[in-house]
Amino acid sequence: MNMWKECKSLQEELVKTRRELHQIPEFGFDLPKTQAYVIRILEELEIPYKCSSKDSGIIAEIKGEKPGKTVALRADMDALKIQEENDVDYKSIHDGFMHACGHDTHITMLLGAAKILNQHKEDLQGTVKLLFQTAEELAKGSQVMIEEGGMDNVDAVFGQHIGSIMNKDIPSGKVIIVPGCCMASYDRFSIKVNGHGCHGSTPEKGIDPVNIASHIVIALQEIIAREVSAVKPAVITIGMIHGGVAYNAIPSIVEIEGTIRALEEPVRQHLAKRIKEISEQTAKTFGGAAEVEIDWGAPPVTNDNEMVELATNAAKEVVGETNVVTEIPAPNMGGEDFAYYLQKAPGAFFFLSSSNPEKHTDIPHHNPHFNVDEDVLYKGSAMFVKIVEDYLK
Missing domain, CATH: 3.40.630.10 (Zn peptidases)
Incomplete structure (x- = not known):
């Protein structure tokens, strides 16, 4: 037609x-x-x-x-x-x-x-x-x-x-279409670190959630460094830390927010599990407490091979064969909730540069x-x- x-x-x-x-x-x-x-x-x-x-x-x-x-x-x-x-x-x-x-x-x-x-x-x-x-x-x-x-x-x-x-x-x-996993899962996590506020001159009278939060941030990176195989891409990123109202006062609460990304569902689940465990136990070590919430986003975007072939052939007609990219060095670690549609029917998610x-x-x-x-x-x-x-x- x-x-x-x-x-x-x-x-x-x-x-x-x-x-x-x-x-x-x-x-x-x-x-x-x-x-x-x-x-x-x-x-x-x-x-x-x-x-x-x-x-x-x-x-x-x-x-x-x-x-x-x-x-x-x-x-x-x-x-x-x-x-x-x-x-x-x-x-x-x-x-x-x-x-x-x-x-x-x-x-x-x-x-x-x-x-x-x-x-x-x-x-x-x-x-x-x-x-x-x-x-x-x-x-x-x-x-x-x-x-x-x-x-x-x-x-x-x-x-x-x-x-x-x-x-x-x-x-x-150019149009980019790749078979299999093309984008990572993406989820948000939040950690509320509870301590006990006091004057900055007498830290021994309180429980410092800033110190606890600092240890948690560093410890979470060890999940990637020591618990996930080097051939399985995964990311833990801290994007926000909030706490305190004065330079000379130890606050009672510090809040941390971040994101996790993975290309495989077992890795995704492991990251979430360990964020909760490490945060809670680190806070406990220093006398505080941590409340962890995992806000589940979307699973990895995994294209159907047959639908990829159909979309690839369509792209070759529309933009020309030399303008179609079918291989990339690695999947993108960004996420897309289009993944949920692909759980309901075969399909393909592609990119237009x-x-x-x-x-x-x-x-x-x-x-x-x-x-x-x-x-x-x-x-x-x-x-x-x-x-x-x-x-x-």
């Missing part, structure tokens, strides 16, 4: 859509402006949809004229709590929030694909589900989408991520200066359309 080729004609429209979405970033599960924007376009296209009863997620459906399989395409919609520092006329109008991970483009590219697919629904043999998901940054939105029926009767699922997330040296416009130093779009994700090379937007839409063509043919 080659309907994917029509996506190029949408490029100017896609840029406009992306910039409008970029200005209204919202965080977490409640994305009222973003939801309203997507609904408006779906209604203009006369694509039926239903809204989640639990968050701002949207499930839309394009039914082909002929019966067949059902394929799901996913876009995440949430932004980050980051103050944008880009000097552009489409800068975020929501103070303290920014689309610093490209989710505005994910929505845009899926809406573009939806427009073309809907125009050709009489040629489709099967159904296309469009999943507009919240709270990917919290690793929770895909689970809500699944609870709301997003993956009911789905035979295959596909998603993509824009930017320089895999490697900033991969030029803009927008890294272009000349346009300053090679800046890392989650950075206040993050931006994308908008010239690739139609390629993302075309990838979705071509995958649907090939899967439902």
